[in-house]
Amino acid sequence: xxxxxxxxxxxxxxxxxxxxxxxxxxxxxxxxxxxxxxxxxxxxxxxxxxxxxxxxxxxxxxxxxxxxxxxxxxxxxxxxxxxxxxxxxxxxxxxxxxxxxxxxxxxxxxxxxxxxxxxxxxxxxxxxxxxxxxxxxxxxxxxxxxxxxxxxxxxxxxxxxxxxxxxxxxxxxxxxxxxxxxxxxxxxxxxxx
Numbered sequence: 162x163x164x165x166x167x168x169x170x171x172x173x174x175x176x177x178x179x180x181x182x183x184x185x186x187x188x189x190x191x192x193x194x195x196x197x198x199x200x201x202x203x204x205x206x207x208x209x210x211x212x213x214x215x216x217x218x219x220x221x222x223x224x225x226x227x228x229x230x231x232x233x234x235x236x237x238x239x240x241x242x243x244x245x246x247x248x249x250x251x252x253x254x255x256x257x258x259x260x261x262x263x264x265x266x267x268x269x270x271x272x273x274x275x276x277x278x279x280x281x282x283x284x285x286x287x288x289x290x291x292x293x294x295x296x297x298x299x300x301x302x303x304x305x306x307x308x309x310x311x312x313x314x315x316x317x318x319x320x321x322x323x324x325x326x327x328x329x330x331x332x333x334x335x336x337x338x339x340x341x342x343x344x345x346x347x348x349x350x351x352x353x354x
Contacts, residue, residue, distance in 0.1 A: 173243040
């Protein structure tokens with residue numbers, strides 16, 4: 162396992178090559194991409210779940226496998242390279258966690274009582290579902306004001322990326338990514354009061 166500050170994906174050239182083949186319709190490429198980046202995606206998911214510092218309702222394996230199901234089912238993705246792949250992975254992980262929290266919240270309110278199978282070690286429901294949904298809605302509002310700041314929050318909070326990785330993915334400096342993170346946190350804190 163990589164230290165939390167050094168999460169990196171497979172060789173960027175390999176990722177780019179596999180993404181080109183996925184876009185071209187090669188049926189084996191999505192699986193090869195998943196295999197090539199599996200441990201790295203687990204590290205991203207593990208870091209995201211650890212960085213949340215709360216009961217996130219999902220385990221690492223469940224989050225990564227659900228990400229793959231969505232990735233494999235997605236059609237016409239325009240992921241050009243490692244940067245786009247990282248952005249997609251961050252957004253997809255965010256959406257998975259939010260969707261799962263919504264389902265669990267609906268169950269508490271008497272909604273459908275279907276058994277969730279995203280992970281073997283799925284903990285019990287707690288109040289973090291509601292907080293996660295509130296953060297998600299606030300983040301959607303932030304995206305209307307500053308799409309880049311919302312991307313920074315998504316990549317940092319939901320994918321556990323560092324300032325350097327976020328800067329690379331967004332093609333801005335590490336300092337700009339850090340500044341956006343600070344501004345976004347302040348905005349979100351006010352919005353969540």
